Amino acid sequence: MFTLYHGDCLEVMHSIASESIDMIFADPPFNVGKKYGGKASNDNRLDYYHWCAAWIAEGFRLLKPTGTFYLMTIARHVFRMGCEMEKHGVFINKIEWRNVSASHSKRGFWPSTQPIVVFGKSEKYKFHTYAQRRKVDKPRWGGYTTQAQGQLLDYWDDIPFVYAGSIAHPEAILKPNTNQKAHPTQMPVNLVARCIMFSTDEGDTVLDPFSGSGTTGEACIKLNRSFIGIEREAEYVQMARERLTRVLLSPSLFTPSNSNGGDAPALRQSTLEGFTTHPGEGGSE
Ligand SMILES: C[S@@+](CC[C@H](N)C(=O)[O-])C[C@H]1O[C@@H](n2cnc3c(N)ncnc32)[C@H](O)[C@@H]1O
Numbered sequence: 001m002f003t004l005y006h007g008d009c010l011e012v013m014h015s016i017a018s019e020s021i022d023m024i025f026a027d028p029p030f031n032v033g034k035k036y037g038g039k040a041s042n043d044n045r046l047d048y049y050h051w052c053a054a055w056i057a058e059g060f061r062l063l064k065p066t067g068t069f070y071l072m073t074i075a076r077h078v079f080r081m082g083c084e085m086e087k088h089g090v091f092i093n094k095i096e097w098r099n100v101s102a103s104h105s106k107r108g109f110w111p112s113t114q115p116i117v118v119f120g121k122s123e124k125y126k127f128h129t130y131a132q133r134r135k136v137d138k139p140r141w142g143g144y145t146t147q148a149q150g151q152l153l154d155y156w157d158d159i160p161f162v163y164a165g166s167i168a169h170p171e172a173i174l175k176p177n178t179n180q181k182a183h184p185t186q187m188p189v190n191l192v193a194r195c196i197m198f199s200t201d202e203g204d205t206v207l208d209p210f211s212g213s214g215t216t217g218e219a220c221i222k223l224n225r226s227f228i229g230i231e232r233e234a235e236y237v238q239m240a241r242e243r244l245t246r247v248l249l250s251p252s253l254f255t256p257s258n259s260n261g262g263d264a265p266a267l268r269q270s271t272l273e274g275f276t277t278h279p280g281e282g283g284s285e
Contacts, residue, residue, distance in 0.1 A: 001205075002217060002244060005230045005278045006237040009209035012230045012278075013058040021062040021228070022126075022204035025192050025216050027072045027185070028052065034184055037233030052077075053084050055209060060088035062207065063121040068092065068199040071117045072187075078115045089119035092127070097191060098157035113155075116195075126199050156194070162186045173213055173239065183213035183236055193219040200225055214240025221247045241277055 005012045031048040073081050096113040104110040162169045164181040173182045202224045208216035211229030220227035231237045
């Protein structure tokens with residue numbers, strides 16, 4: 001099932017049953033003045049930490065005891081976010097995703113990573129070690145081995161950010177007839193897909209309270225997870241709806257084909273029937 005809500009994350013989260021969600025991936029606005037939905041006032045609030053505390057608490061209410069909360073933020077906020085998460089769950093990791101910031105300052109070092117804070121609802125959180133293998137391409141331990149081995153590190157430098165421009169990232173959704181991204185902060189599918197693979201099983205439900213262009217939804221479709229997305233801006237809800245419909249109708253590399261030459265689109269079509277959009281007033285922060 002895929003459900004996209006057009007509304008305010010807190011209002012919609014209040015309507016969801018406790019302990020019904022397996023994983024949350026939250027990529028909230030960072031209060032740095034981004035223009036979401038073309039509105040300059042949308043990412044600039046005085047009560048930012050108070051507001052984050054409210055949806056973090058609500059997120060933990062929704063998680064099952066085996067559930068995991070991933071919160072992507074920026075270095076400036078990571079300590080406060082960690083403290084809020086600590087009130088409700090158990091620490092798992094602070095991932096650093098290599099994503100060199102566009103804005104740098106002459107009075108500080110240039111930020112090169114984005115933190116993702118990871119907490120389980122309880123010690124019973126899921127973590128799939130089968131996904132642990134990473135490629136080791138240089139001799140390690142004094143040339144001891146060059147075999148693929150080892151735990152995946154908490155430093156993820158292998159997933160490029162979604163860039164626009166004349167040679168855009170293949171996932172970038174562009175404004176018509178331009179080289180500009182249609183959503184200012186579209187993230188790569190593989191970033192959230194990796195989190196989903198480690199922390200959920202097929203059929204589990206993933207919630208993204210700030211679903212934007214629908215990246216988490218795309219990862220869920222590709223990995224056979226159910227998805228609930230919430231987005232305040234109508235234009236992004238529409239963008240995500242079109243994107244998820246495209247993904248649902250496209251043949252999947254991983255969907256088994258039948259003897260008459262592959263029926264992936266038909267299989268996906270049946271899933272599409274479970275795709276609903278809940279219209280709303282757009283809510284307010
Ligand atoms: C950082 S972006 C998320 C981008 C998303 N991860 C993607 O790949 O497209 C944050 C999103 O949260 C939305 N947003 C801001 N405040 C919201 C609220 N109170 N409720 C729901 N969505 C909100 C913004 O419109 C924006 O699309």
